[in-house]
Amino acid sequence: MPNAHTVDQVRAAEAPLLAGPPPGILMQRAVSGLVAYVARRLGRVHGARIVVLAGGGDNGGDALWAGARLAARGARVDALAPGRTHPEGSAALLAAGGRLHGPDPAPADEVARALVGEADLVLDGLLGIGGRGGLRPAHARLAAFAPPRRTVAVDVPSGVDADTGEVAGEAVRASATVTFGTHKRGLWLMPGAAHTGPVELVDIGLVLPEPDLRALDDADVAALLPVPGAASSKYRRGVLGLVAGSDAYPGAAVLAVGGALRGGAGYLRVITEGRLGAAPGDPHSRAADLVLRAHPEAVVTPIAPGDGTAMLAAGRVQAWAIGPGLAPGPPVRDLLATLLGADEPVVVDAGALDPLGELLGADPAVLRGRSAPVLVTPHEGEFARLTRLALGWDPRTTDTELARDRLGTVRRAAAATGATVLLKGARTLVVDPAGAAWANLTGSAWLGSAGTGDVLTGLIGSLLAAGVPATLAGAVGAHLHGRAAERAALPLAASDLPDLLPRVVTELLDGETAPKPGHCR
Ligand SMILES: NC(=O)C1=CN([C@@H]2O[C@H](COP(=O)(O)OP(=O)(O)OC[C@H]3O[C@@H](n4cnc5c(N)ncnc54)[C@H](O)[C@@H]3O)[C@@H](O)[C@H]2O)[C@@H](O)CC1
Ligand SMILES: [K+]
Secondary structure, three states: OOEEEOHHHHHHHHHHHHHOOOOOHHHHHHHHHHHHHHHHHHOOOOOOEEEEEEOOOHHHHHHHHHHHHHHHOOOEEEEEOOOOOOHHHHHHHHHOOOEEEOOOOOOOHHHHHHHHHHOOEEEEEOOOOOOOOOOOHHHHHHHHHOOHHHEEEEOOOOOEOOOOOOEOOOOOOOOEEEEEOOEEHHHOOOOHHHHOOOEEEEOOOOOOOOOOEEOOOHHHHHHHOOOOOOOOOOOOOOEEEEEOOOOOOOHHHHHHHHHHOOOOOOEEEEEEEOOOOOOOOOOOOHHHHHHHHHOOOOEEEEEOOOOHHHHHHOOOOOEEEEOOOOOOOHHHHHHHHHHHHOOOOEEEOHHHHHHHHHHHHHOOOOOOOOOOOEEEOOOHHHHHHHHHHHHOOOHHHHHHHHHHOHHHHHHHHHHHHOOEEEEOOOOOEEEOOOOOEEEOOOOOHHHOOOOHHHHHHHHHHHHHHOOOOHHHHHHHHHHHHHHHHHOOOOOOOHHHHHHHHHHHHHHHHHOOOOOOOOOOO
């Protein structure tokens, strides 16, 4: 399971190793990992051209030492320094035949541009976990020269806050990041996560505490997937009640059902909103018609808007999901209030998010009395509205807060509402009210299109109904959803995702660490 730690946790774990002999052992371990990565990536070190961007701290030391080892293997290495440099690192580089440009005089723009232009690889060692605030001008000037496709960030892309992922001003964009000891939180958090490229972890022997942020890998997800056993039946596998789709937005219900059918629940009750005054079982709900045409295995009950009694009369369920294809308003608020009054886990999305915000605004303790969790799945815009309605946050500053400290902001929202918050976006975050947090490392930017969230809601609801705990259901759902997107033909459409999920699940279950389908658990 990949883990991420705070800078303070990393510093504390380094301290005992820095205190003992031999001196510099941690840096030499880090450098060995970095050089191994560079050699693997270049294929041939001899004759390669490397530029090192060397800040004044140990991050610059790592990059200079790596430059020295690469120079000793026949690479041509030029270091560009915006200020003083790590003494031993720069001495090692010079001794190995590398060259140092700056700090006095500062390397001229033409020199820097020419060296970087010819470089096979640029090592960004301007700043690591010691960086504070936006890059100073001399550092920012060099960072701007780093070519994203040929730059490898050492530990952290310079200009990205290692703790929060904040990017204040200029920051290096890397094609890969080689990080030491553990993932730093900021590598997984937007906007910094967009600067890292794939992250390679080098073990330097740190003994680390409980992580502050976790992620699931394929093996973790395979182990968490609900898999039917010999004694399973459709009811025992879990029943999901999915409240989705209206005459105005029938398609969202089809997408959510598509996701729900792939999440592991054995039985799916779909409740769609029909026309005002429609009787239970009214065959003229557009959403019901569309769902049944696309997914005959769903059992669909059309209800009149806001008719909670008819919704519950659809039958017993182990979990609810509500919101896709519903227009926010008093009828949806009534349905949601009915669900919150019952004690099954609930996923709240799309058209049910504003109503939840209103219910929380009227009674901040509305979720506290429940023993079953509530999971909300907003994107950024919905998050700003939800926190305005529920907590009185100023929506004009929510974007800024998310960019400054995404994890901290979501943690505050989860703690204050009592809901588990899944904030969608590049690097979806799932945070429970006690602060336990998961970052999703799968997916692609192609997921940013209408309807993909509806598939996710159905999928997560189905995992919940099948017995996966809420926070993990969110994290597993986001992982599967992202993997499906990675396999999609481009450009991706939301309705492609349900058909891609079986391949993803089959691959995961075929993995060595995963139980086989049908295996009794
Ligand atoms: N502590 C250790 O033993 C190890 C540290 N390692 C490396 O050391 C790094 C941390 O080293 P440091 O603590 O020296 O910190 P950094 O090298 O990240 O940065 C410290 C230097 O940057 C300057 N600085 C801070 N903010 C700045 C800004 N916004 N603009 C420009 N300059 C700024 C500081 O004045 C200081 O000179 C890690 O990221 C990692 O790369 C690795 O070698 C592994 C072992
Ligand atoms: K760096």
